Amino acid sequence: MALAGHLVRSGVRRLALLARTAPPDGDEGVARLKAAGAEVLLLTxxxxxxxxxxxxxxxxxxxxxxxxxxxxxxxxxxxxxxxxxxxxxxxxxxxxxxxxxxxxxxxxxxxxxxxxxxxxxxxxxxxxxxxxxxxxxxxxxxxxxxxxxxxxxxxxxxxxxxxxxxxxxxxxxxxxxxxxxxxxxxxxxxxxxxxxxxxxxxxxxxxxxxxxxxxxxxxxxxxxxxxxxxxxxxxxxDLDGLLQSATATPQGERFPRPGLRTDYTAPRTEAEARMADLWGAYLGIDRVGVHDPFFDLGGNSLTGMAMVLAIEKDLGRPVAPAVLFEHPTVAAFAAALDGDDDPGAQEALAGSSARGQRRRRARSSNRT
CATH class of the missing domain: 3.40.50.720 (NAD(P)-binding Rossmann-like Domain)
Structure with missing residues (x-):
């Protein structure tokens, strides 16, 4: 509509406007074009x-x-x-x-x-x-x-x-x-x-x-x-800067677990409990069930990558963000980290981490 108004002010008097949906009856923008002297054809x-x-x-x-x-x-x-x-x-x-x-x-x-x-x-x-x-x-x-x-x-x-x-x-x-x-x-x-x-x-x-x-x-x-x-x-x-800005939320400042399509299931193992707490910290939620989907909890790609970096430090070994996105529940993710469900998971983990390290080195070199 901004462009249409400019065209009419520039002297265009016959104008066809095409959109996926028709404007409502009495649309103010169309009315202004007509008031300025343009013949307007609306096409859907x-x-x-x-x-x-x-x-x-x-x-x-x-x-x-x-x-x-x-x-x-x-x-x-x-x-x-x-x-x-x-x-x-x-x-x-x-x-x-x-x-x-x-x-x-x-x-x-x-x-x-x-x-x-x-x-x-x-x-x-x-x-x-x-x-x-x-x-x-x-x-x-x-x-x-x-x-x-x-x-x-x-x-x-x-x-x-x-x-x-x-x-x-x-x-x-x-x-x-x-x-x-x-x-x-x-x-x-x-x-x-x-x-x-x-x-x-x-x-x-x-x-x-x-x-x-x-x-x-x-x-x-x-x-x-x-x-x-x-x-x-x-x-x-800058991906590294964005990841650093995604910080963990202390326990007392987290929001209650939202209503989800999955019922809450408490962690069943020490590994699941550790992952659930870490997920809760980065998602800002005080209670994460082991079957709650990461993206249903409000997760996004940057939060996920920041979370994975924290998990890398906790485990003392590389973890690929791809494993989180392919196993987006605490239960599935913890099992993948243990290699229980995918014999190629550790290879994918190491490969992705190596690529991330090369990316960081390249960025540092370019800045220099």
Missing amino acids: ADAGMPDQLRAALKRAREHFGGLHGVIHAAGLPAGGLLLRRTPAETARVLAPKVHAMGPLAELVGPGTPESERPELLVLYSSAVTAFGGIGEGDYCAANTVLDAYGQALAGTAPSTRVVTVAWGPWRHDVWQSERLKTAGGLADKVAAYRDRYGFADEAGCVLLDRIVAGGHGCVMAVRQPLREVLDAWTNML
Whole structure:
């Protein structure tokens, strides 16, 4: 809606807005566009469903008699730790960026009559492809594919100017901070960076005007020199620092055990009792049952890795975070540490720990 308002203020008078769900009757944003003199066509379609997108593009062209510009800004946020993602969950993040490229490539390609091709196609990508993030592997992959498509279309579209913009953060876009609230203070760091260096709506749209006027191809839009952006995000996403910020909670300050789909089962062995107490300390819960799922208790990947580091110290041997995520109850985890349920667990444990040590050495070397 911010972009739509900017287009109308810039003189656009015929506007088709496409979204997965229709706005409610009397939507204030749509009303403002119409009050400013724009004819607005509302289209309901999922950009990640090629047939729906094709139909929406066709309807817009038929309704207005032509289609002069298309801006693809659809996307879904990343979903977190890839180890816990199913192919279907990851596909939902990929779809609006990847599957949309088929209909858009057809729209600007030689198979479409020149009179029906738009003059301009703008693709919204993300600068996360350059500076990374925590739990954004699927989102980074989606935008990387979109970037490649945009680059190819910019060089081959017969008569359409194609511009791909890899945006840094926008101030209004808070999904990343919301998802990172339990990640050891990272949410606050990301929010502070976004407030300082994120694009305000109108300023970002004005920059888009300049980018579009400057030609075609791929552009990264950030408000710092790229080297400074990379340094800032590297410092924010320093895994060792994030792990150190996840601390154990003293017994008297822990919350009561929440209502779960599993009944409470007390530890049955000394090993389970030790693990249950340590889980409770890092999850901030005063009573952890041996069959309570780690993620149902509010655990996340950073908490899990911090917990595993503490367990390594307690046991005096390496422990792989993967073992926790593959055995997410106290009972299963304790059994895996003892090698009771998986003869390859110790090998996986040692291998993962060795990789972590190499990562820490590499980071230390780079800083030097």
